[in-house]
Amino acid sequence: MQRVEGKVCIITGAASGIGREDALLLAREGAKVVLTDLNESAGREVAAQIGNNALFIRHDIASESDWQHVIKTTLEHFGRLDVLVNNAAILALGSIEDTTLELWQKVQKINGDGYFLGCKYAIQAMKETGGGSIINMSSVAALGAMPMFCAYSASKGAVAAMTRSIALHCKQQGYRIRCNSVHPDGVNTPMTQALTGGVAVNQQDLDQDPMNRMCAPADIANVVLFLATDESRFVNGAEIRVDNAQLISGL
Numbered sequence: 001m002q003r004v005e006g007k008v009c010i011i012t013g014a015a016s017g018i019g020r021e022d023a024l025l026l027a028r029e030g031a032k033v034v035l036t037d038l039n040e041s042a043g044r045e046v047a048a049q050i051g052n053n054a055l056f057i058r059h060d061i062a063s064e065s066d067w068q069h070v071i072k073t074t075l076e077h078f079g080r081l082d083v084l085v086n087n088a089a090i091l092a093l094g095s096i097e098d099t100t101l102e103l104w105q106k107v108q109k110i111n112g113d114g115y116f117l118g119c120k121y122a123i124q125a126m127k128e129t130g131g132g133s134i135i136n137m138s139s140v141a142a143l144g145a146m147p148m149f150c151a152y153s154a155s156k157g158a159v160a161a162m163t164r165s166i167a168l169h170c171k172q173q174g175y176r177i178r179c180n181s182v183h184p185d186g187v188n189t190p191m192t193q194a195l196t197g198g199v200a201v202n203q204q205d206l207d208q209d210p211m212n213r214m215c216a217p218a219d220i221a222n223v224v225l226f227l228a229t230d231e232s233r234f235v236n237g238a239e240i241r242v243d244n245a246q247l248i249s250g251l
């Protein structure tokens with residue numbers, strides 16, 4: 001028996017980085033996976049690598065009609081929804097002084113509205129079939145202070161607060177839907193590589209340095225897998241830091 005045998009999981013942002021790793025790992029552990037992303041070619045490639053148990057849907061998470069389409073297609077194709085991994089997001093560099101209102105609103109629309117819509121429509125589908133698990137990718141930026149990521153930190157803080165609100169609402173309604181947030185520090189993905197001018201970091205070098213702040217996408221995917229399984233059935237409304245004690249040592 002695999003750890004998520006037969007569960008149907010939607011993973012947003014599954015064409016790249018952490019989302020890609022989540023999709024591959026959940027599929028290896030027996031899940032049927034719906035991969036969504038704006039990047040169609042890379043997303044289809046990951047789905048093809050998985051095979052029959054994977055479906056790719058082009059999806060802008062900031063669009064309500066796209067969410068309705070993703071949930072409808074998932075139910076038509078796989079018959080149910082057990083797990084949503086709200087993972088897709090954008091990073092934006094800028095302090096309070098150099099972030100424009102336009103950039104602020106763009107970040108909140110994707111990283112905030114996108115997660116709200118995902119939770120809203122997933123709950124509707126999950127409560128019909130007896131429950132599920134929603135996993136929201138937040139960041140240590142939601143918990144500590146990162147002066148150079150003002151809009152991004154705010155969006156990730158909103159995700160953490162919304163997660164707690166949803167967890168308690170679903171518990172009070174008796175839905176058996178859990179909702180948790182995951183808070184990584186640095187993860188070696190194209191998102192962070194963009195900050196280093198596109199230079200890929202050598203994971204082997206990172207692995208040799210116990211002080212390094214960067215982990216591999218698989219380190220996050222393992223936590224996502226745990227939250228997707230019934231092994232975590234009593235973990236609800238939690239903020240799970242995956243940061244090698246960085247936050248408690250001061251960001």
Ligand SMILES: NC(=O)c1ccc[n+]([C@@H]2O[C@H](COP(=O)([O-])OP(=O)(O)OC[C@H]3O[C@@H](n4cnc5c(N)ncnc54)[C@H](O)[C@@H]3O)[C@@H](O)[C@H]2O)c1
Binds near residue numbers: 185192
């Ligand atoms: N990489 C890190 O260091 C780090 C740290 C903390 C939290 N996170 C969070 O982890 C998650 C995954 O990050 P990653 O590093 O794998 O990023 P990534 O940039 O490698 O992948 C993000 C994916 O999301 C997709 N995407 C962007 N906007 C979208 C939209 N509007 N609709 C649909 N898809 C969209 C992109 O096409 C891309 O494939 C994000 O929520 C991020 O904020 C990452």
